[in-house]
Amino acid sequence: MRTFGYCCTYVPLEIIEASGFMPLRLLPSSHEKEDVLLDPNFCPYVRALLAYLRSSSGIAGIVFVNSCDGMRRLYDALRRFSSDLFIYLLDVPRKSDEEAVKYFSNVLRDFSGWLEKLSEKEVDLEELKEKIRVYNFRRRAFLDLLEKGPKMEEVLRVLKKGFPPDERVLPLIPFKGKRGRKKVLISGSVLESEEVVKMVEDLGGEAVFLDVCSGVRGPSWVEESGDPYFNLARAYLKKPPCSRSFDPKRKAILEKMISEVEGVVFYTPKFCDHYLHELVTLRALCQRMGKPLLHLETDYHPNISETMRTRIQAFFEKWL
Amino acid sequence: MALSSFLKCLRRPFFWSIIRPLVCLYVSKERNRPFTLWVEFLCWIFKEAWKREKPVIWTNSFFPVEFIYGLGAIPFLPEIFSALVAYFDWTRGPISKGSLKTSTDLCSFYRCALGLKEYEVMPKPDLIISCSQICDGTKAFYQTMSESLGIPHLFVDVPFQKDENAKRYVKSQLEEIFHEAKNILGLKTSLEDLGKSFDMAKRTESLMREIAHLRKSKPAPFPGSEGMSYVSGMSFWALGSERGLAFFEALKERIEKLVKERRGYLKEERFRVLWLHHIRPYYPNPIMEFLKKKGVAIAYEEANYPWWPERGGEDPLEDLTEKLLSNPWYGPIEGRLKLVRDLVLEYQIDGVIHFSHWGCRQSTGGASIVGEMVKSMGIPYLILPGDGADPDNYSPGQTLTRLQAFIELMERRWRFTRG
Numbered sequence: 001m002r003t004f005g006y007c008c009t010y011v012p013l014e015i016i017e018a019s020g021f022m023p024l025r026l027l028p029s030s031h032e033k034e035d036v037l038l039d040p041n042f043c044p045y046v047r048a049l050l051a052y053l054r055s056s057s058g059i060a061g062i063v064f065v066n067s068c069d070g071m072r073r074l075y076d077a078l079r080r081f082s083s084d085l086f087i088y089l090l091d092v093p094r095k096s097d098e099e100a101v102k103y104f105s106n107v108l109r110d111f112s113g114w115l116e117k118l119s120e121k122e123v124d125l126e127e128l129k130e131k132i133r134v135y136n137f138r139r140r141a142f143l144d145l146l147e148k149g150p151k152m153e154e155v156l157r158v159l160k161k162g163f164p165p166d167e168r169v170l171p172l173i174p175f176k177g178k179r180g181r182k183k184v185l186i187s188g189s190v191l192e193s194e195e196v197v198k199m200v201e202d203l204g205g206e207a208v209f210l211d212v213c214s215g216v217r218g219p220s221w222v223e224e225s226g227d228p229y230f231n232l233a234r235a236y237l238k239k240p241p242c243s244r245s246f247d248p249k250r251k252a253i254l255e256k257m258i259s260e261v262e263g264v265v266f267y268t269p270k271f272c273d274h275y276l277h278e279l280v281t282l283r284a285l286c287q288r289m290g291k292p293l294l295h296l297e298t299d300y301h302p303n304i305s306e307t308m309r310t311r312i313q314a315f316f317e318k319w320l
Numbered sequence: 321m322a323l324s325s326f327l328k329c330l331r332r333p334f335f336w337s338i339i340r341p342l343v344c345l346y347v348s349k350e351r352n353r354p355f356t357l358w359v360e361f362l363c364w365i366f367k368e369a370w371k372r373e374k375p376v377i378w379t380n381s382f383f384p385v386e387f388i389y390g391l392g393a394i395p396f397l398p399e400i401f402s403a404l405v406a407y408f409d410w411t412r413g414p415i416s417k418g419s420l421k422t423s424t425d426l427c428s429f430y431r432c433a434l435g436l437k438e439y440e441v442m443p444k445p446d447l448i449i450s451c452s453q454i455c456d457g458t459k460a461f462y463q464t465m466s467e468s469l470g471i472p473h474l475f476v477d478v479p480f481q482k483d484e485n486a487k488r489y490v491k492s493q494l495e496e497i498f499h500e501a502k503n504i505l506g507l508k509t510s511l512e513d514l515g516k517s518f519d520m521a522k523r524t525e526s527l528m529r530e531i532a533h534l535r536k537s538k539p540a541p542f543p544g545s546e547g548m549s550y551v552s553g554m555s556f557w558a559l560g561s562e563r564g565l566a567f568f569e570a571l572k573e574r575i576e577k578l579v580k581e582r583r584g585y586l587k588e589e590r591f592r593v594l595w596l597h598h599i600r601p602y603y604p605n606p607i608m609e610f611l612k613k614k615g616v617a618i619a620y621e622e623a624n625y626p627w628w629p630e631r632g633g634e635d636p637l638e639d640l641t642e643k644l645l646s647n648p649w650y651g652p653i654e655g656r657l658k659l660v661r662d663l664v665l666e667y668q669i670d671g672v673i674h675f676s677h678w679g680c681r682q683s684t685g686g687a688s689i690v691g692e693m694v695k696s697m698g699i700p701y702l703i704l705p706g707d708g709a710d711p712d713n714y715s716p717g718q719t720l721t722r723l724q725a726f727i728e729l730m731e732r733r734w735r736f737t738r739g
Contacts, residue, residue: 042685073653073686274460276426
């Protein structure tokens with residue numbers, strides 16, 4: 001089965017699978033970044049993606065989301081300078097009300113039509129519904145596992161391949177041994193390195209929530225009866241929102257998570273406007289609720305840097 | 321102590337009433353009539369906003385401000401207020417206050433506004449209305465402001481696509497925010513009232529189009545450096561108001577006169593340059609003076625291009641939908657590429673400068689792609705990194721060296737094309 005790349009949790013993978021492709025989450029592990037076509041004053045994840053996509057092949061196509069200026073410009077740059085790639089830009093609304101759901105369901109129909117042309121295979125509605133059922137089963141299995149306290153470092157390793165993970169990998173995830181002394185919320189944008197979670201846990205913390213793009217941010221359920229495009233649109237727009245969304249639910253969720261932990265680690269790649277703006281709100285929330293906050297700005301790197309290691313260490317030393 | 325007394329003064333409508341005639345009198349001796357009208361407009365808007373007889377609505381530059389005048393409210397634009405503060409070279413304090421809350425990688429205009437909020441020199445809003453154009457910072461900044469001030473925020477999500485599906489989505493949101501804004505503010509505005517402000521905007525836009533046409537003349541009659549300051553300030557802040565109309569009438573009159581007399585703003589115009597990006601550095605800096613001395617005219621700037629189609633006038637919200645969806649800086653880059661190509665040809669441009677403002681992903685992200693296209697037309701192209709609001713994030717030596725090299729490129733091209 002040919003692979004089809006994606007980067008964002010707002011992409012309904014069910015449609016990609018129903019069109020005969022295998023969804024592949026694009027989280028390049030290389031250190032290389034493109035500095036010529038995109039300014040160095042630009043998200044390192046986007047620049048890493050550009051470098052990876054210009055030098056790799058074997059992907060049938062890619063779907064980007066209109067998620068940020070970085071992704072929009074990446075979409076433009078790839079179309080101009082790597083014209084052999086098949087790229088679709090999924091226009092995900094920032095709102096989640098009924099008008100937005102209607103708009104998004106039409107966008108998903110269009111995406112499905114584009115995929116049909118690429119795969120030369122019609123997306124059968126019954127098959128799409130079946131994929132929704134399969135994904136719902138996986139979601140349930142994964143959320144059940146989360147309740148039982150799995151090792152978050154391993155959860156992240158699995159989720160980096162996509163949400164929800166294949167149910168067959170779930171039994172391989174070990175459970176936490178000794179509980180950490182301090183419950184921690186790890187929030188932010190793309191978290192590319194499990195080492196951050198590992199370090200938090202090694203130092204006596206317990207990562208309770210993985211509120212990052214590569215973490216637990218998918219819908220928990222998609223309605224199975226009725227128009228599948230409408231159901232997918234509704235479920236994906238009403239899933240736990242990221243900071244890009246215009247949804248008061250985001251602040252409420254953050255508030256709830258903070259109330260259940262004792263400290264927050266906020267992880268963002270450099271130049272990530274959505275999350276750097278959210279930092280203002282998060283800082284105010286943590287201050288109000290008396291919870292310590294550590295902000296880590298990174299250069300999208302598969303390995304954790306010594307500076308970051310020291311900062312995490314200092315955060316826990318001061319706190320524990 | 322002195323600072324806090326000064327800040328207190330800024331918050332008093334009476335201060336703006338007194339200062340208005342004095343400042344206008346002063347600038348009318350120094351500068352031109354449109355500039356005097358800009359200063360008069362600012363004094364008026366600050367007075368009205370602090371007086372609080374009408375509701376104050378904070379909005380972003382690319383949200384159609386005529387909608388806010390149509391509602392019967394006073395618009396306040398923190399982004400432009402930051403630029404004004406930069407003009408007086410006062411951004412260091414607010415930027416450092418704002419940067420403490422977030423990262424120095426964010427746009428300095430927003431960091432400055434975050435700091436200015438702490439100084440309480442911006443009139444508190446009764447409502448915030450913003451749209452998703454043209455950058456990520458816009459929605460994020462106003463959402464943060466809404467949360468920290470506890471003020472309701474109405475938001476128009478403008479899609480990337482520009483098809484019928486997108487039109488329906490945008491129009492339904494405009495209808496909704498029109499009713500919600502009225503409910504929140506207790507206004508009795510009708511769609512007809514909105515139409516009056518839109519009619520004013522329509523008359524102003526036709527002047528803006530005439531001005532854009534007049535500025536194609538050789539030599540360049542009007543400096544782009546001023547186009548990027550008070551002219552774009554008025555188009556973002558005053559469209560749909562009587563003062564906006566008066567300003568553009570005066571500006572057209574001034575430029576028309578210069579064109580008739582074949583007078584350029586430079587003594588000797590050697591090269592014509594197109595300035596890309598909506599901003600320039602607003603704090604005191606030698607860039608514009610350097611270009612002037614070298615005979616380089618900024619013939620036009622993309623900031624002032626009236627991009628939207630003429631209004632039909634029958635359905636105000638339909639017209640607004642068209643305006644939002646036709647924005648060339650939001651959507652696939654092809655829209656901006658076409659605009660730049662057209663401007664290069666129509667304004668007989670010899671070189672293009674893309675100002676790359678630190679912290680701006682929206683425009684800077686497309687700089688290389690635009691550059692490829694411009695260079696393929698045989699036109700020299702310069703990416704000029706800098707910062708629009710933060711004077712400490714600007715390197716004068718490097719900037720002038722780059723500009724000098726760029727001018728040499730244009731000279732070489734000139735010698736080559738003329739044998």
